[in-house]
Amino acid sequence: MPAYDFICKDCKKEFTAFYSIGEYQANPAIRCPLCGSDNIQRKFSGVFAKTSKKS
Template structure:
């Protein structure tokens, strides 16, 4: 189950939210101001190929 990154378009707060279903993304509200005017950020994740390398995740937005 994914954790998505969001940004509030009203107050500028960036936050992460655990979303059980993709259809619930439209109901996400900002934890700072309560606005539903939030945008899902684009994230790019990669996982290392060996057991000794750590995965990394970088968000763009």
């Protein structure tokens, strides 16, 4: 099962979440385990995690 590294933009903490590919795509609402924010950025590959689209 792949691990995804994220960083929380609110509290600046890094964390790792484990998801299967299908699980990740089906349940993209990643939240910071520390502060509960969904303002999360994926760390690797320069790909941004899907968060709320405000722009």
